[in-house]
Amino acid sequence: MLMKRKSRDEIKREFESLAFEYMDQLFSTALRLTKNPLDAEDLLQDTYLRAYRFFNKFAPGTNFKAWIFKILTNTFINRYRKKQREPQKVEFDKVEFAYSDDDDKSENRAHQETIDYQVYEELFDDKIKDALDRLAEDFRIVVILCDIHGFSYKEIAEIVDVPIGTVMSRLSRGRKQLQKFLEEYAIQEGYIKRKLDG
């Protein structure tokens, strides 16, 4: 039997049209997961590399957005979570020194540019993002997937690889914590009413 195989170009175009649309959503989620622009960029890059490598495993017609979010989440859990547990030391002088030390690598320069003022500003200047960053990781992931990206419980259960009941209880507890962190802001913005009984 003669099977029509897709050319490299066709695969490339198909992947591009499916995957590049979600890049900002994935990047934003990566920022929430890693809490660090540099790690978020690496995570995003790894996600796309893996997605492209395993693109033949994706069943056409099924939910691509859920599929690529699962890759992001898995990559994060396998690679970055472990790294994050180690206490992070940031010494500005050393960072600067490290860059100027081998500036022949253009990749490094690009990385330095990454510490994009805008990204930082958004990280620190946004009450909602601050509140999300304070949530425990398990809660944060499900809240982001459900409330920001609009995934169903079934999809979230697939992405995070836990039963639907667990998704539900994490959402419930996550929203309760968020409410604690965001109460003042939510009142100020008219989303909830101030409690009368203290």
Next chain:
Amino acid sequence: MSMKACQELEPLLTAYVDGELVEKEIVEVEEHLQICRTCREQIDLQSSMKKLLRERYRTENTPLHVRARIRRMLFGSRPVPGFMEMLAEAFALHRFKGAFALVTLLFFVGYPYLSAVVRTGGRISGFALGRDHVELKPVEVEGEVLCVDCELLEKAHLTHTHEADHRMGIKTPDGKIWNIIPAGEGKNLLHNDKLMHKKLRVRGYAYPGGVYLNVERFQKI
């Protein structure tokens, strides 16, 4: 009908907010909500939080150079082997390899040849396979002198290294950046740092297919 206790219903409240319950469960929750203020508040709070996130969360844009890097890593690393691999793949698929190779060869070599013959009416020259004739359009532009590389790199969030010298171009008020052809008067303009940020009126010829200017004369304004 007995009402379930709040504790028993609590897990259902979240799913109620997210519209994940079946009809029977919805009825059950709504009956309970009518008599239970605590659960009503619970529902309100959860849906407020959900609404707040949905409406106020701003997705960050992926920095342009990250986007470019990902594209390069996925698609741009091996342009020529990619084509060869594609050919190899095609050969491996067909049982009549020889015939297919011949057809492929004829297509890749014969088609450009034939089309060149058609275009030139039988006279084939080396130039016939590329663009052999362009129309230059006389233009006069007014604008500010700037370094083309600095300007473009800045937009891509990169910086111009100090060792590289500046290559002048003209930015017109509509935002178009004209490159200068290094010929004739253009040579006097191209690497002249003293002209940086000066306003100029330039007369010359525009090349098609790009914003390139062959300078005939320029003056400060």
